[in-house]
Amino acid sequence: MKGILTYMKRDFLKWYRGRVAVVSALIMPAAWLIFVGLALPVQFTGNYLDFITPGILVMTMLSAGLSGGALLMFDKILGFLNKFLALPTPRSSILVGKILFITGRGLIQTTIILFIALLIGATLMSPVQYLLTYVVLFLFGVLISAFATTIALYLDDHDSYSAFSTMISMPLFFTSSALMPYEVMPAWLATLARLNPLSFAIDAVREIGSGVIPSLPVILLVVISAVILGICMSVFRRVTI
Amino acid sequence: MHAIEMSNLTKFYDTLCAVDDLTLSINNEIFALLGPNGSGKTTTVLMLTTLLHPTGGNAMVCGNDIISQAEEVRKCISYVPQDMAVDIKLTGRENVRFFADLYGVPDAKDRVDEVLEVMELTDRADDLIKTYSGGMRRRLELAQALVHEPNVLFLDEPTIGLDVAARKKIWEHIRDLRKKGMTIFVTTHYMDEADQFCDRVGIISRGRIAALGSPSELKARLMKDVITVRVDGECAPPPLDGVAYVGRTGDELSFTAENGSETLPVLAGSLARTGATIRAMSLREPTLDDVFLQAVGQQEEPHGFEDGKFRIMLRRRK
Numbered sequence: 351m352k353g354i355l356t357y358m359k360r361d362f363l364k365w366y367r368g369r370v371a372v373v374s375a376l377i378m379p380a381a382w383l384i385f386v387g388l389a390l391p392v393q394f395t396g397n398y399l400d401f402i403t404p405g406i407l408v409m410t411m412l413s414a415g416l417s418g419g420a421l422l423m424f425d426k427i428l429g430f431l432n433k434f435l436a437l438p439t440p441r442s443s444i445l446v447g448k449i450l451f452i453t454g455r456g457l458i459q460t461t462i463i464l465f466i467a468l469l470i471g472a473t474l475m476s477p478v479q480y481l482l483t484y485v486v487l488f489l490f491g492v493l494i495s496a497f498a499t500t501i502a503l504y505l506d507d508h509d510s511y512s513a514f515s516t517m518i519s520m521p522l523f524f525t526s527s528a529l530m531p532y533e534v535m536p537a538w539l540a541t542l543a544r545l546n547p548l549s550f551a552i553d554a555v556r557e558i559g560s561g562v563i564p565s566l567p568v569i570l571l572v573v574i575s576a577v578i579l580g581i582c583m584s585v586f587r588r589v590t591i
Numbered sequence: 592m593h594a595i596e597m598s599n600l601t602k603f604y605d606t607l608c609a610v611d612d613l614t615l616s617i618n619n620e621i622f623a624l625l626g627p628n629g630s631g632k633t634t635t636v637l638m639l640t641t642l643l644h645p646t647g648g649n650a651m652v653c654g655n656d657i658i659s660q661a662e663e664v665r666k667c668i669s670y671v672p673q674d675m676a677v678d679i680k681l682t683g684r685e686n687v688r689f690f691a692d693l694y695g696v697p698d699a700k701d702r703v704d705e706v707l708e709v710m711e712l713t714d715r716a717d718d719l720i721k722t723y724s725g726g727m728r729r730r731l732e733l734a735q736a737l738v739h740e741p742n743v744l745f746l747d748e749p750t751i752g753l754d755v756a757a758r759k760k761i762w763e764h765i766r767d768l769r770k771k772g773m774t775i776f777v778t779t780h781y782m783d784e785a786d787q788f789c790d791r792v793g794i795i796s797r798g799r800i801a802a803l804g805s806p807s808e809l810k811a812r813l814m815k816d817v818i819t820v821r822v823d824g825e826c827a828p829p830p831l832d833g834v835a836y837v838g839r840t841g842d843e844l845s846f847t848a849e850n851g852s853e854t855l856p857v858l859a860g861s862l863a864r865t866g867a868t869i870r871a872m873s874l875r876e877p878t879l880d881d882v883f884l885q886a887v888g889q890q891e892e893p894h895g896f897e898d899g900k901f902r903i904m905l906r907r908r909k
Contacts, residue, residue, distance in 0.1 A: 364681070367680040429676035432672045433735075434693075435642050436665055436668070437694065438666040438694065439694070591642050
């Protein structure tokens with residue numbers, strides 16, 4: 351437990367002292383929110399901003415998670431990982447520390463996106479709704495950061511990692527329910543979107559917004575996150591370089 | 592019980608044999624594994640520090656099996672890889688405290704102050720690592736490694752990329768640690784440093800130990816004087832009484848002789864008779880370089896790109 355907190359504290363300290371990255375990671379989701387959320391002429395809803403905000407929140411988490419995988423890649427390239435693996439601290443705490451940092455950083459970023467959304471006209475929700483939203487985003491963050499960190503453990507260099515993260519981020523976003531409801535999608539896209547874990551998180555946040563407890567998407571998210579986390583933990587325990 | 596016991600330790604990367612049937616025991620001493628790049632030094636250290644599983648054989652570190660008791664092994668060792676990995680956005684004190692917390696050291700704060708003091712970093716402890724020189728960063732890594740008082744310390748190329756003064760300082764610290772009862776396992780390819788500072792060296796070539804002993808023992812095994820001759824073109828070393836041919840690097844031939852000064856003219860004469868043109872001759876006491884040359888055998892002509900060696904290099908970078 352102490353190991354997890356120590357690893358997490360290190361990453362937060364480094365992030366805090368990096369400053370530029372704190373702001374730059376917010377530009378893309380904010381741009382989507384403003385330029386797409388406010389400008390796109392759509393017929394299926396009266397307030398498109400309210401519709402797209404859950405999608406952008408989850409997208410923020412997705413890009414926080416994928417860029418977070420690069421942290422392990424750098425630890426590996428720069429030789430930190432070798433030192434960490436030779437420590438008596440359980441190796442799975444390296445993974446859990448990264449997950450908590452990446453997810454924590456993602457939650458801070460989504461909070462800022464939530465504020466921007468409110469400023470430009472999204473509907474204010476109740477505290478309980480915000481709390482549930484955070485729970486869903488946290489679950490999704492655990493899923494994506496565990497996945498990204500484990501992929502980084504296996505890839506050889508930073509180039510292949512950034513190629514990987516570019517390769518999956520856009521398709522994942524566009525085949526989710528982030529931009530439009532299932533009803534207006536072409537049938538083939540709707541099928542893809544219903545299988546996309548991004549959609550589970552987006553649908554959950556959307557249901558929270560409309561006052562429904564999102565049991566099914568949350569159960570799906572919990573199950574997938576638990577399975578992925580379990581696999582990643584055992585990979586980290588057995589890793590040799 | 593020895594601090595490190597290797598028995599038939601072997602590692603293959605696919606079909607490439609990086610460490611070949613290594614059997615060795617090491618105890619409270621500074622032991623240096625000497626060898627050229629790609630000879631299996633780092634692979635050996637990675638196996639002993641539980642980062643890599645051996646293909647065959649086994650090893651015990653502090654009485655614990657490196658495969659089945661990996662976690663116990665990690666509790667009694669420290670490993671400093673050659674990459675110099677310290678967080679440049681953190682201060683010296685934060686970097687050491689980080690390791691103290693990971694090791695779960697009791698009274699971490701005092702212990703951190705203590706090791707910083709030992710490594711002579713106290714007055715710079717609260718500066719960011721960005722402002723540290725290479726030598727200071729290496730000392731900080733040693734401080735991190737010492738914070739939990741390990742029994743065995745593994746140092747992979749501890750002085751690589753440092754200037755002469757910094758190297759000397761690092762080696763003085765390593766010697767002090769040995770005096771306190773620690774076992775120190777170093778890999779290096781600097782013969783002069785091994786000669787000067789290590790208790791025992793093992794010369795490794797293509798994964799095998801080619802010579803083992805204290806530097807002075809190894810040098811004594813060679814004959815008294817070393818003669819190097821610079822020649823033009825090909826030449827077959829002549830068989831002479833009391834002269835042994837050691838090897839050739841580039842256009843330099845090395846010989847050892849019982850009585851160097853008397854051998855010089857004899858050797859010059861017989862070399863001239865083989866048709867070689869002698870450019871220069873010199874006479875000196877043997878060094879570990881000569882031991883190395885003899886142990887590893889005739890140095891091969893520099894060969895072209897070798898895929899296997901390159902793969903090892905890449906693997907080591909990971």
